[in-house]
Amino acid sequence: MANEYGNGALTPPEIKVPDVRHPKTAAGGVPAVWSSLKHAGRKMGLFRGVKTLLKVNKPGGFDCPGCAWPDPKHRALTEFCENGAKAVADESMKAGVDDAFFAAHSISELTGWSDHALNTAGRIAAPMIREPGATHYRAITWDEAFKVVGDALRALPDPNAALFYTSGRTSNEAAFMYQLMAREFGTNNMPDCSNMCHESSSVGLTEVIGIGKGTVTLEDFDHADTIFILGQNPGTNHPRMLTALQAAKRNGAVIVTINPLREAGLLRFKHPQELRGIVGSGTELTDLYLQVRINGDVAALQGIMKAMLEAEAADPGQVIDREFIETRTAGFEDFRAGIVARTWDALEQLSGLDKAAMVEAGAIAAKANRLIACWAMGLTQHKNGVANVQEVVNFLLLRGQIGRKGAGPCPVRGHSNVQGDRTVGITEKPSAAFLGALEKRFGFHPPSAHGLDTVHAIAAMDAGKASVFIGLGGNFLSATPDTEVTARAMSRCDLTVHISTKLNRSHLITGKTALILPCLGRTETDMQASGEQLVTVENSMGVVHASRGGNAPASPYLLSEPAIVAGIARAALPESALPWAEFVADYGLVRDAIEACIPGFDDYNARAVLPDGFELPNGPREGVFPTADGRAHFTVHTPPAHDLKPNEYLMMTIRTHDQYNTTVYGTDDRYRGIYGGRRVVLINSKDREEAGFAAGAKATLVSLFRGEERIAPDFLLVDYDIPRGSVATYFPEANVLVPLGHKADRSHTPASKSVVVTLRRSE
Numbered sequence: 001m002a003n004e005y006g007n008g009a010l011t012p013p014e015i016k017v018p019d020v021r022h023p024k025t026a027a028g029g030v031p032a033v034w035s036s037l038k039h040a041g042r043k044m045g046l047f048r049g050v051k052t053l054l055k056v057n058k059p060g061g062f063d064c065p066g067c068a069w070p071d072p073k074h075r076a077l078t079e080f081c082e083n084g085a086k087a088v089a090d091e092s093m094k095a096g097v098d099d100a101f102f103a104a105h106s107i108s109e110l111t112g113w114s115d116h117a118l119n120t121a122g123r124i125a126a127p128m129i130r131e132p133g134a135t136h137y138r139a140i141t142w143d144e145a146f147k148v149v150g151d152a153l154r155a156l157p158d159p160n161a162a163l164f165y166t167s168g169r170t171s172n173e174a175a176f177m178y179q180l181m182a183r184e185f186g187t188n189n190m191p192d193c194s195n196m197c198h199e200s201s202s203v204g205l206t207e208v209i210g211i212g213k214g215t216v217t218l219e220d221f222d223h224a225d226t227i228f229i230l231g232q233n234p235g236t237n238h239p240r241m242l243t244a245l246q247a248a249k250r251n252g253a254v255i256v257t258i259n260p261l262r263e264a265g266l267l268r269f270k271h272p273q274e275l276r277g278i279v280g281s282g283t284e285l286t287d288l289y290l291q292v293r294i295n296g297d298v299a300a301l302q303g304i305m306k307a308m309l310e311a312e313a314a315d316p317g318q319v320i321d322r323e324f325i326e327t328r329t330a331g332f333e334d335f336r337a338g339i340v341a342r343t344w345d346a347l348e349q350l351s352g353l354d355k356a357a358m359v360e361a362g363a364i365a366a367k368a369n370r371l372i373a374c375w376a377m378g379l380t381q382h383k384n385g386v387a388n389v390q391e392v393v394n395f396l397l398l399r400g401q402i403g404r405k406g407a408g409p410c411p412v413r414g415h416s417n418v419q420g421d422r423t424v425g426i427t428e429k430p431s432a433a434f435l436g437a438l439e440k441r442f443g444f445h446p447p448s449a450h451g452l453d454t455v456h457a458i459a460a461m462d463a464g465k466a467s468v469f470i471g472l473g474g475n476f477l478s479a480t481p482d483t484e485v486t487a488r489a490m491s492r493c494d495l496t497v498h499i500s501t502k503l504n505r506s507h508l509i510t511g512k513t514a515l516i517l518p519c520l521g522r523t524e525t526d527m528q529a530s531g532e533q534l535v536t537v538e539n540s541m542g543v544v545h546a547s548r549g550g551n552a553p554a555s556p557y558l559l560s561e562p563a564i565v566a567g568i569a570r571a572a573l574p575e576s577a578l579p580w581a582e583f584v585a586d587y588g589l590v591r592d593a594i595e596a597c598i599p600g601f602d603d604y605n606a607r608a609v610l611p612d613g614f615e616l617p618n619g620p621r622e623g624v625f626p627t628a629d630g631r632a633h634f635t636v637h638t639p640p641a642h643d644l645k646p647n648e649y650l651m652m653t654i655r656t657h658d659q660y661n662t663t664v665y666g667t668d669d670r671y672r673g674i675y676g677g678r679r680v681v682l683i684n685s686k687d688r689e690e691a692g693f694a695a696g697a698k699a700t701l702v703s704l705f706r707g708e709e710r711i712a713p714d715f716l717l718v719d720y721d722i723p724r725g726s727v728a729t730y731f732p733e734a735n736v737l738v739p740l741g742h743k744a745d746r747s748h749t750p751a752s753k754s755v756v757v758t759l760r761r762s763e
């Protein structure tokens, strides 16, 4: 499927051949400290860098724009990690993307740059427009920019022809104003990065425990005696979690990891801020490592639970929590019958694990009194992502491990405010209660018909049904599946608008008219009419707290996200009676509105600035399940089977240690031992040999889906410790191979961790 841009424009081929060394067996230590300082020093200057990093995650400072892992209550001098430091340094770059930059580089020239090179150009300095047919962007004023957006929105025949995408760095205040604008405009078309991320967790958990969030707090890690980590690579993506895991280990907790790769960060951790982390050998983290095959988790969990049920049968009353099951749950008998019906042979084959390993994990879980199960994209981005999550809940319910101190489900969120954005109304499926509250507070009638999520938004643009795309943050083109289809879809739009901090590929593959609206980042001072503003965010564990930037803005022409949203609202809705200007002058008024519309935000302004913020209500955490019958539900799932033919593999697309989603900081994946390149496919050497490829050969990857072929050339084959039939590539290079129609049941999360591919010889 070629398009007018050709594959190269979407993901430029690599010049350099990656250098492959031994994967590491520990995370952190001196290399992590060195890497933080290198990024901070190079991008901010060492003095400003250190000064900025000392404010990360501190009361009065700003929330790290990295991941959503919560902050500990007893803060150390430094409260950031290597990859948080990279995120901060990246945002603190100089504003190199200005009028002169775009005059010197045409859009078509920039499409030939790598993602790393685009990011290295620095912060965006001023609003930019690409007019129909123009070869270059040029700077325009904010008033002109807002007029272009307002005119395009008002010209639409139907409000549902507009799409309002959000990425999860946006603050609660900006997100609430954004959804308010979209709904006053008349649509619930609010695709969100979480559609591609933890949507399977939100949908799965809501169905069975009544809330779409995890139930554990950071303190629960101090009490846990057992932690299961499934489909997550915290050493790279949530490095501060390693500190919590290390503390849990020192308290005697047992850790079981389920992952196709032996990730360094899960093997051993050397705390970079402890002397013993610098000179010692670190703390061993995982006690039992189950190298499951990709998408083998339902089978693995069923094997573990089968072992638990067999142990219970042998010694009744010792393993499962009968009382909890009888009084607090529903569906146990059907669930039990389903597990009993599975044969060990089938479970071994589908999980890729030996019975003995599943029995060992079952024995650990059978003894656990306070068990936390953590997971991330390795569970959610599959066709059966919702089932994966619900199987984890089954596993927890067996011994009543929800609503108890030191226990519970812990989906570890990605973007630093992705959970908060959802809480304050960024959703294509709003509840009637929320819409009613908006109507009561603001006096307009919000639309109730459900809107489009990410996958369906792409299809709508491609079909010409949606023609104005606005992105509040993010990099829609590169983050979404099926890059060539998405490129075609976006280029069919009349107008694409990106509210951004840094240049990315979505600015280059655009609608007929395109705007880049540059905004302040988390680290920067936000001065408005009533004085300096703070914003609020919610972390992965439901704690809401303030974030206040302290650096001078990268350019005098930047506006805050709330100011940009209000500017668009006033241009698109000139008759609006909503207090847009007042909101911008004082974000406290936005928080008052959130408090009036959403339960749990009582006394928001006062509580947001408490040193530890405040916790949102979470029924299941207290043992109360807000489901229709007030019970938690066991569910029955069939383990997925993949009928792979010779030279076919299940491919997962994962992150390297040197990127933040589509932002590529560098070309190394230090822990996995891959340096200087990203177009690699990690493969079991026996699979490579059977397919007839020499070590170090290159291959073309072809994805096979419903008779369609998608092609990505020039991937270096890297022999790796990975189960047979499973291969790994990096996101976003491999997104061209992820079919748009290949998505999770019910949550519609792109199944970007289970793409069937085959290897062809490179030309």
Ligand SMILES: Nc1nc2c(c(=O)[nH]1)N[C@H]1C(S)=C(S)[C@@H](COP(=O)(O)OP(=O)(O)OC[C@H]3O[C@@H](n4cnc5c(=O)[nH]c(N)nc54)[C@H](O)[C@@H]3O)O[C@H]1N2
Pocket: 066, 067, 083, 084, 197, 230, 231, 232, 233, 234, 236, 237, 238, 258, 259, 260, 261, 263, 292, 293, 294, 295, 296, 297, 376, 377, 378, 379, 413, 414, 415, 652, 653, 654, 655, 656, 657, 659, 660, 661, 662, 753
């Ligand atoms: N530095 C940095 N931090 C980040 C990000 C970043 O890009 N860079 N991204 C942020 C975001 S938005 C998110 S959502 C999170 C992502 O955090 P993760 O989910 O940890 O990120 P991925 O690289 O997608 O890694 C998925 C892990 O799941 C494993 N896996 C893949 N398929 C399967 C499977 O079928 N079963 C099992 N059991 N395991 C599997 C992979 O081997 C890998 O270890 O991180 C957040 N934090």
Ligand SMILES: Nc1nc2c(c(=O)[nH]1)N[C@H]1C(S)=C(S)[C@@H](COP(=O)(O)OP(=O)(O)OC[C@H]3O[C@@H](n4cnc5c(=O)[nH]c(N)nc54)[C@H](O)[C@@H]3O)O[C@H]1N2
Pocket: 167, 168, 169, 170, 193, 194, 196, 197, 198, 377, 381, 414, 415, 472, 473, 474, 475, 476, 478, 479, 480, 481, 499, 500, 501, 502, 503, 504, 519, 520, 521, 522, 561, 653, 654, 655, 660, 661, 662, 663, 731, 732, 734, 735, 738, 752
């Ligand atoms: N194949 C494959 N695809 C995936 C995934 C995968 O594992 N595999 N993971 C998915 C996941 S989990 C996610 S969350 C999505 C991520 O999807 P997105 O959130 O859309 O992508 P990001 O790369 O995080 O967005 C980066 C851009 O955000 C802008 N930005 C950064 N900070 C700010 C800010 O403070 N304000 C504003 N307005 N803009 C800012 C910058 O311009 C930067 O270029 O990708 C998904 N896509």
Ligand SMILES: [Mo]
Pocket: 193, 196, 197, 198, 413, 414, 415
């Ligand atoms: Mo994510």
